[in-house]
Amino acid sequence: MSIFINKIKNTARSYFVGSEQKFMFEKVKSIDFPTVKNVGLYIQIPFCKDLCPYCPYNRIKYDKKLAKEFLKAILVEIEKYNKLFGRLDVSSVYIGGGTPTNLIDELGVILESVRHKFSVHGNICIETTPSDIDKSVVDKMKEYGISQVSIGVQSFQDKFLKAIGRKYEAGKLPSVIDMVLSADFDSVNTDLMFALPGQEIEDVIFDLKKAVDLKLEHITTYPLFTFPYSSVGKYLKIKKLRMPNVKVRRRMYKTIHDYFLGNGFKRVSVWAFKKGDLPRYSSVTRDYYIGLGAGAASCLPGIFYFNTFSVAEYINSLTKGKLPIAIKMNIEKSLARYYWLYWRLYDTYIPKVKLMELFDCNDMKFLFLLKTGKIFKLFEENKENIYLTERGSFWVHLMQNYYFLDYVNKVWSIAMKNPWPERIKI
Ligand SMILES: C[S@@+](CC[C@H](N)C(=O)[O-])C[C@H]1O[C@@H](n2cnc3c(N)ncnc32)[C@H](O)[C@@H]1O
Numbered sequence: 414m415s416i417f418i419n420k421i422k423n424t425a426r427s428y429f430v431g432s433e434q435k436f437m438f439e440k441v442k443s444i445d446f447p448t449v450k451n452v453g454l455y456i457q458i459p460f461c462k463d464l465c466p467y468c469p470y471n472r473i474k475y476d477k478k479l480a481k482e483f484l485k486a487i488l489v490e491i492e493k494y495n496k497l498f499g500r501l502d503v504s505s506v507y508i509g510g511g512t513p514t515n516l517i518d519e520l521g522v523i524l525e526s527v528r529h530k531f532s533v534h535g536n537i538c539i540e541t542t543p544s545d546i547d548k549s550v551v552d553k554m555k556e557y558g559i560s561q562v563s564i565g566v567q568s569f570q571d572k573f574l575k576a577i578g579r580k581y582e583a584g585k586l587p588s589v590i591d592m593v594l595s596a597d598f599d600s601v602n603t604d605l606m607f608a609l610p611g612q613e614i615e616d617v618i619f620d621l622k623k624a625v626d627l628k629l630e631h632i633t634t635y636p637l638f639t640f641p642y643s644s645v646g647k648y649l650k651i652k653k654l655r656m657p658n659v660k661v662r663r664r665m666y667k668t669i670h671d672y673f674l675g676n677g678f679k680r681v682s683v684w685a686f687k688k689g690d691l692p693r694y695s696s697v698t699r700d701y702y703i704g705l706g707a708g709a710a711s712c713l714p715g716i717f718y719f720n721t722f723s724v725a726e727y728i729n730s731l732t733k734g735k736l737p738i739a740i741k742m743n744i745e746k747s748l749a750r751y752y753w754l755y756w757r758l759y760d761t762y763i764p765k766v767k768l769m770e771l772f773d774c775n776d777m778k779f780l781f782l783l784k785t786g787k788i789f790k791l792f793e794e795n796k797e798n799i800y801l802t803e804r805g806s807f808w809v810h811l812m813q814n815y816y817f818l819d820y821v822n823k824v825w826s827i828a829m830k831n832p833w834p835e836r837i838k839i
């Protein structure tokens with residue numbers, strides 16, 4: 414079955430992107446940076462006090478001494494990019510992880526340096542977890558000028574928190590959420606997970622209702638992705654838990670979509686829904702960005718770079734005054750536009766003017782994609798935009814499973830084992 418799926422995947426990939434595009438990350442021998450004037454900054458803080466078994470991200474157990482060394486290293490990295498690019502215009506800063514608030518004091522120093530070396534004029538977003546939140550953490554986030562916060566709640570029910578190995582109790586969540594909401598950030602997002610082991614539709618509705626009752630107005634719902642290299646497979650076997658199948662996931666997605674729309678929310682990405690005027694919280698939709706921290710990626714015109722995933726090697730490199738970039742992939746024009754299209758699908762709409770600019774309107778392959786999508790009611794359109802329908806969103810979710818997460822899985826699992834891989838073919 415997986416050979417068959419791989420065959421379809423590879424054929425579709427060469428059909429759209431072209432066989433001339435090499436899908437290969439290679440060890441970086443010399444680093445060339447294209448000219449950019451305006452970028453996002455992504456800061457990867459790879460520490461967590463508790464390591465969740467399902468988690469695919471590059472993170473290690475929090476360690477005070479290592480966190481101190483990491484801080485020194487990231488300050489050198491900021492300095493190096495400043496030397497390379499000068500005082501770059503930074504349109505937004507995203508602090509992800511791991512759990513960035515594990516290093517709440519260090520973050521003050523990091524952001525001070527970022528502001529000193531770059532011209533930051535956009536929002537500053539951070540991810541956090543309920544067990545990290547208390548008044549002093551919230552006050553510090555405000556003091557640092559952080560404008561958008563995302564809390565990884567996952568579920569409001571102890572049985573599911575336990576099933577996925579989260580270490581806090583559901584009873585703590587209302588006061589945590591209230592504390593963050595009362596602090597007057599521009600936007601507060603909450604992550605919930607569905608398709609959890611043993612979860613039924615009623616359980617999903619329970620979590621959605623709880624989130625809405627707590628006055629959350631920006632909610633992102635992810636199905637539990639099982640990455641082969643995370644320990645969730647083994648963990649589920651030990652616990653003898655049952656995962657919902659694709660049919661149930663389809664019903665869950667529709668339930669979530671209809672629930673939010675019925676409660677005055679609108680869809681702002683395949684996974685996220687928001688209500689009212691608060692700005693959209695998003696981690697992934699910047700055009701170009703520079704990644705700082707162990708395992709961070711940079712996406713620049715024509716090229717992707719990945720820092721080494723090893724925290725020790727990351728620190729080691731920067732201590733020696735070397736950028737910790739391990740691998741790169743050249744992005745040919747054909748891939749760049751499908752990459753752009755992928756993220757517009759994630760946004761759930763495609764602006765037609767930009768689309769026409771990037772794609773030749775006579776590009777038969779592209780027209781085929783669009784026409785087929787319309788026949789199967791995956792898209793709708795008006796004068797300005799092509800919109801993804803609810804059904805279309807579900808298919809993007811499946812595509813994410815089969816393409817993107819598969820690539821992420823390959824690259825990340827090799828990069829986590831080998832700090833300086835020679836080559837990763839995807
Ligand atoms: C890097 S985590 C950051 C938040 C924080 N570390 C936490 O866990 O609360 C970002 C979000 O990714 C989602 N996530 C993590 N692993 C996932 C998986 N295997 N499948 C689906 N979503 C996942 C969770 O909803 C989580 O809140």
Ligand code: SF4
Pocket residue numbers: 460461463464465468469470472510511512542565
């Ligand atoms: S899910 Fe969040 S808290 Fe858990 S290990 Fe991953 S990054 Fe850390």
